[in-house]
Amino acid sequence: MRLYSFEITDCxxxxxxxxxxxxxxxxxxxxxxPDKDEPRDSSWIRTPYSLLIxxxxxxxxxxxxxxxxxxxLNDPTDIHLSHNRQDIQ
Numbered sequence: 001m002r003l004y005s006f007e008i009t010d011c012x013x014x015x016x017x018x019x020x021x022x023x024x025x026x027x028x029x030x031x032x033x034p035d036k037d038e039p040r041d042s043s044w045i046r047t048p049y050s051l052l053i054x055x056x057x058x059x060x061x062x063x064x065x066x067x068x069x070x071x072x073l074n075d076p077t078d079i080h081l082s083h084n085r086q087d088i089q
Contacts, residue, residue, distance in 0.1 A: 019051065 025031045032043030053059050053066070065073065 015050075022048070022051075 032045045035042035
């Protein structure tokens, strides 16, 4: 849901699809090394370097902008947070 956007560029679409696939693979148990202490319930997952936000003075703002986007940050409404939006089907 959070990866969905009407205003996405082709370049962003490719990286968003790669990220979504990575998340789905984690959820399906295809990515991760079982934890030695709890191999049935836990796995260690290595985050690809391309998904990391570099440390720096603006890193927190960069993360906030990435997660919430301009629309939600500039005009926060209940519609932006709703799980039942009519335009997403």
